[in-house]
Amino acid sequence: MTTKGKVTGIVSNLVTVLCDGPVSQNEICYIATGGTRLMAEVIKVNGANASVQVFESTRGVKNGDEVEFTQKMLEVSLGPGLLSSCYDGLQNDLTTMTGVFLKRGEYTAALDANKKWAFTPIAKEGDTVSAADWLGEVKEGWLPHKIMVPFSFEGTYTVKTLAAEGEYTINDTIATLLAQDGTEHTVTMSQKWPVKVAIKCYKEKPRPERIMETGVRVIDTLNPIAEGGTGFIPGPFGCGKTVLQHAIAKQGDADVIVMAACGERANEVVEIFTEFPELIDPHTGRHLMERTTIICNTSNMPVAAREASVYTAMTICEYYRAMGLKVLLLADSTSRWAQALREMSNRMEELPGADAFPVDLSSIISNFYARSGMVILNNGARGSVTFIGTVSPAGGNLKEPVTESTKKAARCFYALEQNRADKKRYPAVNPIDSYSKYLEYPEIVEYLDNAIEQGWVEKVNKAKNIIRKGKDAADQINILGDDGVPMSYHEMFWKSELLDFVILQQDAFDAIDSLCPLGRQKYMLGKVLDLCDRKYSFDDYEQCGKGFKEMINILRQMNYSEFQSQQFKNYETELEKLLEQYGR
């Protein structure tokens, strides 16, 4: 028998319910009010009183309204058809909703129950299988979408029957499995999973050992993120967080990309809807939308569903990882999620931590980041979830709880800087403060030695050092004046500018420069470091500045040209001529 209850108190979207039976933490319930049913989640239980956060506006809810508990946690549907979809934070399909306005209490199915998928079996009758083992696959666009033993199945099973090759809907039975106790279980192409529980049906989770190419030089070259790694991008408003994330989404070397727009502007999501179906994925030549799922809880949508949205997104990522795919999760912005936690904690009158955030903020964030990672599946295949989140620090000050907690959890840090944004040096990632812990992993260093070139990490560190020295030189020049420092200071400064303009800066809106594969990054870094190693014979600082500006101009034109094209080579020749003029 299901537990029922009655509303006894309301503060904004926090409702207290007097229950007539057992309830569990994080259980989903529905509040019946004014002819609609509002979904809510239990977040605290005190005796027979449950505090629930409502995923909708609570306008008109009255004390005494009936509540029905479901005995289930917040779940998502997993199956073919997730890609190219656009969901709200609770996995309602936004595209099938009627009317211009979101209607309270309108819940739509996440997966199309009528669509037929061409199924090919992988397992055989008589096989012994366990949770997440592949039974067959369907083609979802170009992607081989594995149909798996549901993650909730414990122990081992014998495949009794398996559907033959053919067309099936997600609700058709495609297999019957025999448990060891002799009971029979049917399997369809879709399954449900509670979002707050990590999917752990894999053999092991080793340390990451290779990097994920993003096509963004300031990430790949200077501070690469590992496949299965974690990173975060903090920055004040107007510094280009969203543009940088969209750039990664457009070029990231992943099979599946899930974008969680968490508490941000609706027009930014509209931009994805408008552009992604047109843009081409450089790795497969298919439309970007075909590999993208959007989870969208914009800032004006109900606050409680914001928290759900990031978990929904992560669960979908883990599902595709279990198929042996490379998945990239981008969440913009995790600060809004933290603020949603703060609002609830505040309404529950919990004692606050720093800046009124809940005291367990740090552990909530690190648990979430820990769900990403590269895994070896039971059948030996590899899959990964790489996670990059943005953080919107209040007042642009990085000494605030969300940034600090995230810094403890994420291994890559890409600090966006107001000063660089003001100077229009995009992406405005500060080259000195940012870091990637993965550069310290011997596995990654070895991987880069093989994948790019021997001694690559040394080269990267050398480049970073040039930037650091350039900054010191610039400070000295500012204090002592152009005439007050030796020529070497001017050269040092301009070498760092050369790196800045040619490697760090990248035009996200240019068709060619926006996508920079690793091979090209290697070539250009080599070129620039070579220029930094040379000796120059400038007459004075004005000529030094002029000379470097000319070099920068030519190298930037190279960035805008097709790699190794005639035009590219012409610029290279032009550069050689220029160097003869200033060389020593």
Add this chain to the structure above:
Amino acid sequence: MAGKLYQKTYTQLGAITKATVVLNAPGASNDELAVVQNRLAQVVKTKGDAVTLQVFAGTEHIPTDAEVTFLGEPPTIKVSDALAGRFFDAYGHAIDGGPEVEGEVRQIGGPSVNPYKRKQPSEIIPTGIAGIDLNNTLVSGQKIPFFADPDQPYNNVMAQVALRADVDKIILGGMGLTNDDYLYFRHEFENAGALDKIICFINTTEQPPVERLLIPDMALTAAEYFAVEKNEKVLVLLTDMTLYADALSIVSNRMDQIPSKDSMPGSLYSDLAKIYEKAVQLPDGGSITIIAVTTLNDGDITHAIPDNTGYITEGQLFLRADADSGKVIVDPFRSLSRLKQLVQGKKTREDHSQVMNASVRLYADAQNAKTKMENGFDLSDYDLRCLDYAKAYATELLAVDVNLGLDEMLDTAWTLFGKYFTKAETGIKQNLIDKYWRGN
């Protein structure tokens, strides 16, 4: 709002604070309105039978035996074409001496537009001010605030922008306006002969601060009527959102909520987003554009109110007094319109974005030259030309009293380039130089 049969009346208040009263009233629903001794109030919390009411007009002289009547519904407004040309208070009552407006009753603060049903904004809203049109082009469906110190003429600039903008309706939501500013808006709108397309919801400093909380929702519900039903282009002006946020913090404080940064409620971001995200380009051609004012304390944008606003809105327009030209200008460095690239060069002349970038970059060079001068270093010929250019640029383009068409602005910029710089110094693409260069 009064006079329904099933209303229950209570006469026993349990607690009274400056903004709220608490009483035992079983069956009250969340967000419902009530009348406490002739003052409008709204349910903000229930706990068992105890109901907390936020009294908009404040609780001065409310006795513990005050008569409380529940109205059974949240705040509403009657919408119809008859709203046009009228002035209302925060409750939607006429304050211009005219009759009350009849129309369909709508709850304010209604649901959001499904993001999937939105269209990408793509129409320019010309204002005649070069600091906006040229550098930070406004697009219909955008939401953008003026960030200004209290001594800046932001209300004048906003009135000017509204009257020049090519829109079907202008809806003013005035929160904590001084009576003088209210009369100024009224006078400006009357003088421009634009009254038939203007609707005002006004809360002045003479009225209780908590009433302000109703203003944005009133204005935006009216805006949604015209944008959704009539497919009109609606411009909503909200001034001053800082005073709105202050009223939020008063209420949250009286309800004993734990404040977050700068004594603001922890929900400030969501509260502001709910308002600003009403800006929308609808599929059938209607749109709501929001221009707001957020007053700053001595230019401090790290305060919680401008900071949260900046994360929500699509850019910001900074006003500042410019010493070189002696005028108020739209600061080209700190201002930003995030949607400008959706129209620049697409709906405007091809040279727009290059001219904009070049003129701002050269203005930045002038700032460097100025620093050099202040630090006592020698100025080069280029530095001197930059300084002259900066003065002309501020006077002829950035000043808010300039009123030009976009093509005229571009031509003016080309004239300045020709006067002070060589072609190469502008760094503009050669094909545009060939076509538009003025001078030698």
